[in-house]
Amino acid sequence: MGKRTFSHNFNSGTKRLDMNYGKLWKIIIFTLLISLSSTVLSLADEVEDILKYSFDSGIRANLEGIKESKIYTSTQIYTFVTREVYQEPDFMYIEYxxxxxxxxxxxxxxxxxxxxxxPTTGKIRVTPSFFSSQIKEKRERKLKVLLKNFEISQLYEEQILGRPVYTISLSPKGISTPLLKIWIDKKTYFTLRKEKYNLNGEPISLFYYKKIQFNKYFPRKRFYQELPSLPQNPETHPFQTYYSLEEIKRKINFSLSLPEYFPRSYVFQEAELMGDRKTVKLIYTNGIDIVVLFQRPRIDVAMRYHRELMFRGMKMRFREGIYGNTLVWSSSGKTFVLIGELPLDEMLKIAHSMK
Incomplete structure (x- = not known):
């Protein structure tokens, strides 16, 4: 009897042990999954924070560097070399x-x-600071659009000019092809290299520092000596006022046309009323690039180095340029100018969708 009891208790205990081990194993697996998912989330948060710091308009380093920039078109590669000096928290000097x-x-x-x-014109223009609160707010809005539209991943460990960097890749959600790769200095969050691609993986532009020296400080006064003396009344451009679509409609005396089609992930950012008070500038962004659409009552637009084309009964002029493509056409008593880093077929779709 005792033996049966012992056997029964032993079997029952074994079942309880098996059950407890089963529960324990489930808890371990669950904890591991939670740990892994939270690690992924923390990594994602970390990458976003890195981007936010690098997008921040402030400067976290004193440095001097030589930067080479390249812009690619279908027929030519344009190269620019600049000497650049940055001083904490908000000073920048760039010389071509x-x-x-x-x-x-x-x-x-x-x-x-x-x-x-x-120097070619001898003119000096004065505009609001790149570090102003208004510009900073625009950059923050652009970053929110970028985070919404792109998958952000941190790539392999790397060094640039002997400095450890974060290597970050941005791809449109649902598309594996990266449109942007950024190499960000780990200590200062200063961008040391940036490469931009189209959806076919072809380069659009890049920049990188050939030389750079951190912890280098210069008295700011010496840079102003590079300029001719400032005129008494320099050409000054105040802060631009930005409007919503509803606000801009109330500011003009003609009907505003809007596109029904825009490439995926682009959203309306803001509208401007140009100096003549007759031209509206609509700005769209996907967080990386902007596309600008000008419109006004019909006028003749001077344009060089373009080619003419017909599209669905509309005469158009198209030009490929360093800072994007330009498409010009007139319709319904208005003239439109579309500028952006978009292929011609996408620009034609936008033009055709104007209502």
């Missing part, structure tokens, strides 16, 4: 070294205003 046609062009931003000297 090559090519010869832009050599000597200078941009100085001291956190209060941006001064641009163009």
């Amino acid at each position: 070294i090559n090519p010869p046609r832009v050599r000597g062009r200078i941009l100085i931003d001291d956190g209060k205003r941006r001064i641009e000297y163009i």
Whole structure:
């Protein structure tokens, strides 16, 4: 009897042990999954934070560097070389070294205003600072669109010019082809290299630093010596006022046309009313690029180095350029100018969808 009891208790205990081990194993697996998922989430959060820091308009380093930038078109590669100096928290100096046609062009931003000297014309333009709160708000809105539209992944460990970097890739959601790769300095969150591609994986533009030296400080006054003396009344451009679609409609005396089609992930960002008070500028973004659509009562637009084409009964002019493609056409008593890094077929779809 006792034996049966012992056997019964033993079997019952074994079942309880098996059951407990089963529960324990499930708990371990569940905990592991939670741990892994939280690790993935924390990694995703970390990558987003890295991007946010790099997008921030402030500067976290004192440095001097030589940067080479390349812009690719279907027929040519344009190369620019600049000397750049950054000082914490909000000073920037950029001087163009090559090519010869832009050599000597200078941009100085001291956190209060941006001064641009163009040697070919001898003119000095003064515009709001790149580090202003208004520009910072625009960058933050653009970053939100980017985070919504793109899959962000952190790639392999790497070094650039002997410095550890975060290597980040951005691909449109649902598409594996990366449109943007960024190499960000781990210590300062300063972008040391950036490559942009189209959906076919072909390069659009890139920049990288050939030389860079951190912890280098210069008295700011010396950079202003590179400029001719500032005129008493320099050409000053105040902050632009931005409007919603409803607001801009109330500001103009003609009907506003809007596109019913735009490439996937692009959203309306803001509208501007240009200086003549007759031209509306609509800005769309996907978080990386912007596409600009101008419209106004019909006028003749001067345009060089273009080709003419017919599309669904409309005469159009198209030009491929360094900073994007341009499409010009007139319809329903208005003239439209569309500018952006979009292929011609996408630009034609936008034009055809205007209502």
